[in-house]
Amino acid sequence: MTYDVVVIGAGPAGMSAAIQLRKAGIAVAAVDEQAAPGGQIWRGVERNAGPVSAALGADYQKGATLVEAFRDSGAEYLPATQVWQIEEGWNLFLTSEGKARRIKARAVLLANGAQERPVPFPGWTLPGVMTVGAAQILLKSGGMLPEGEVWIAGAGPLPLLYATQVLGLEGRIAGFLDTSKRPGLAALSSLPGAWRDIPGLLKGVRWLWDLKRSGRMVRGFSDLHAEGEGRLQHLQWRAGNEQRKVRADVLLVHEGVVPRIHETMALGCVHDWNSDQNYFSARLDQWGETSRPGLFVAGDAGGIGGWLAATLSGEIAALGIARYLGGSPDADSLRREAGLDERLSRARALRPFLDALYPPPAEHLADEVVVCRCEEVTAGQIRAVAKVSAPDPNAVKAATRCGMGPCQGRQCGYTVQALVAEVHGLPLADVSFFNIRPPLKPVTLGEIAALGDLEEA
Amino acid sequence: MFKSVHDKPGKASDMTVFVNGAETAAWNGETVASVLLRAPGAERRSTVSGEPRLPYCQMGVCFECLVIVDGVASTQGCLVPVAPGMRIESQHGPREISK
Ligand code: FES
Numbered sequence: 001m002t003y004d005v006v007v008i009g010a011g012p013a014g015m016s017a018a019i020q021l022r023k024a025g026i027a028v029a030a031v032d033e034q035a036a037p038g039g040q041i042w043r044g045v046e047r048n049a050g051p052v053s054a055a056l057g058a059d060y061q062k063g064a065t066l067v068e069a070f071r072d073s074g075a076e077y078l079p080a081t082q083v084w085q086i087e088e089g090w091n092l093f094l095t096s097e098g099k100a101r102r103i104k105a106r107a108v109l110l111a112n113g114a115q116e117r118p119v120p121f122p123g124w125t126l127p128g129v130m131t132v133g134a135a136q137i138l139l140k141s142g143g144m145l146p147e148g149e150v151w152i153a154g155a156g157p158l159p160l161l162y163a164t165q166v167l168g169l170e171g172r173i174a175g176f177l178d179t180s181k182r183p184g185l186a187a188l189s190s191l192p193g194a195w196r197d198i199p200g201l202l203k204g205v206r207w208l209w210d211l212k213r214s215g216r217m218v219r220g221f222s223d224l225h226a227e228g229e230g231r232l233q234h235l236q237w238r239a240g241n242e243q244r245k246v247r248a249d250v251l252l253v254h255e256g257v258v259p260r261i262h263e264t265m266a267l268g269c270v271h272d273w274n275s276d277q278n279y280f281s282a283r284l285d286q287w288g289e290t291s292r293p294g295l296f297v298a299g300d301a302g303g304i305g306g307w308l309a310a311t312l313s314g315e316i317a318a319l320g321i322a323r324y325l326g327g328s329p330d331a332d333s334l335r336r337e338a339g340l341d342e343r344l345s346r347a348r349a350l351r352p353f354l355d356a357l358y359p360p361p362a363e364h365l366a367d368e369v370v371v372c373r374c375e376e377v378t379a380g381q382i383r384a385v386a387k388v389s390a391p392d393p394n395a396v397k398a399a400t401r402c403g404m405g406p407c408q409g410r411q412c413g414y415t416v417q418a419l420v421a422e423v424h425g426l427p428l429a430d431v432s433f434f435n436i437r438p439p440l441k442p443v444t445l446g447e448i449a450a451l452g453d454l455e456e457a
Numbered sequence: 458m459f460k461s462v463h464d465k466p467g468k469a470s471d472m473t474v475f476v477n478g479a480e481t482a483a484w485n486g487e488t489v490a491s492v493l494l495r496a497p498g499a500e501r502r503s504t505v506s507g508e509p510r511l512p513y514c515q516m517g518v519c520f521e522c523l524v525i526v527d528g529v530a531s532t533q534g535c536l537v538p539v540a541p542g543m544r545i546e547s548q549h550g551p552r553e554i555s556k
Contacts (some may be wrong), residue, residue: 033517035538040516047486052462080536098529115518127500127511128458134515135459137535138494142487144459169462230500230509250458260518278466373519376505404532405504406520442520 003029003076004350005094005321006105008083011039012063012307013299013314014111020318026325028075029103035080037067039113040133041096041307043140052143055168057161057372059307066311084439085383086263088292095443101450107294107321109129110264114257114300117279118411119361120369120379122225124253128232132254136162145171148249151235153224155180156256156358172258175216175246177224177237179255183199195341222363226251255361259301262408265436267292273429277304278360279412280433287320288313296321307348316340341428365419373410374405382416386423393417393434406442458494462486472541489534489545490515490522502549524548
């Protein structure tokens with residue numbers, strides 16, 4: 001199949017772009033890993049109703065309108081489909097239901113969003129430890145609430161939002177280990193404009209107060225350990241000179257989000273280092289086009305901005321793609337008339353404050369901590385290799401297999417970069433990311449065999 | 458570890474799936490990786506040390522949810538919604554190829 005444009009990701013950016021492209025009469029396929037549109041932010045928005053939808057809040061419910069417009073847009077929607085290779089020109093190799101196939105496009109828009117920043121600590125591989133984002137996805141998918149002694153550790157808007165959602169459904173959270181720098185979480189919740197959902201906000205504030213009163217709001221701690229036999233059973237941390245230990249069944253961690261970059265990295269796009277939030281993102285022009293002509297990026301995948309900014313950058317990229325394909329000589333005036341740039345800068349207005357409030361964590365990593373979850377490579381092993389090689393994460397990869405497992409460095413990439421920088425006394429910006437090579441997802445021989453059949457057919 | 462808000466006494470689950478052969482209640486909209494969190498003995502064994510692991514990210518980027526779903530190995534369980542009668546089996550090691 002050949003399309004004018006293939007959009008990868010059906011979240012806020014991808015859906016907005018697909019809708020705009022269809023308005024311009026452009027043939028679009030929208031490929032998404034999930035079974036229904038909405039991205040992570042609006043996951044399950046078509047299905048969730050009643051108390052779950054109410055607890056998820058007003059910003060969540062807003063997604064329904066966009067999802068409906070996307071469904072009606074005439075874009076060919078390919079759900080539950082993974083893209084495992086993109087070739088310039090553009091050929092995209094997909095897998096769905098265990099079968100591979102290839103589609104072609106004149107332009108590609110990557111709108112595949114963000115992932116939570118992986119932050120290793122002792123015990124983070126134990127069953128029972130997962131991310132706050134994961135727990136929120138479970139809530140949006142099957143209405144899952146965590147049970148038992150549930151602790152949250154981390155910083156950023158998401159833990160507070162998730163906690164208010166859990167409380168709204170009569171769930172319980174035992175305590176919060178706040179890793180943010182002062183003034184911390186309380187300052188955020190008092191920010192005008194940050195939380196439009198007033199009842200939700202009040203729940204969050206009440207929760208913070210309750211935690212503080214009961215002594216289960218922990219600040220200024222270090223050395224967090226998750227411990228247990230075969231699963232999480234306890235947490236330990238150091239507060240001043242004291243060692244604290246609590247029972248725990250679930251620990252949810254969160255240290256912000258970073259763009260998904262494997263696709264643009266594999267295609268050799270130029271990337272820039274964001275030194276406020278310590279991540280790489282593809283360098284984009286004013287239309288969202290990367291250094292590879294015809295390859296565009298919109299939404300959090302091009303730099304973290306949140307869902308509203310994502311919808312606007314999706315619309316801008318759609319105009320840019322129409323312009324690239326030669327079908328829209330008036331892209332500039334359309335962009336002006338829709339006020340896209342003013343709306344985008346308003347949507348991003350809070351971002352510098354959030355970035356300053358929640359700098360990426362920089363705690364020293366002990367040698368025994370597992371950094372690469374797939375190949376179980378520790379910080380000590382990485383340091384040992386880094387000491388005797390060039391300041392290049394690929395040297396660490398070759399010597400330790402760190403980053404060679406199925407996740408292909410999605411979990412360990414930035415940690416390896418930081419350890420290499422630490423060993424060589426370099427700024428983070430001077431150390432590269434792993435070289436990323438296709439396939440972007442592990443592909444089985446069966447899937448590739450199916451591809452051969454299709455190509456001949 | 459997790460329980461659905463729809464899981465109320467006297468109310469039937471939306472469907473039944475099989476985790477390593479054991480009947481397991483499941484709910485519309487949840488994924489295979491969500492079921493793994495409450496099915497006893499559904500942990501994956503890591504390839505190097507053999508330590509137990511469960512899904513970590515639920516968004517397709519950690520690969521801790523690799524399972525065999527209806528005979529297809531190395532499936533990312535967090536990307537697959539449950540379906541009635543689905544057969545989910547633990548996979549020990551990520552490099553097994555489809556049966
Ligand atoms: S739980 Fe992380 S990839 Fe599925």
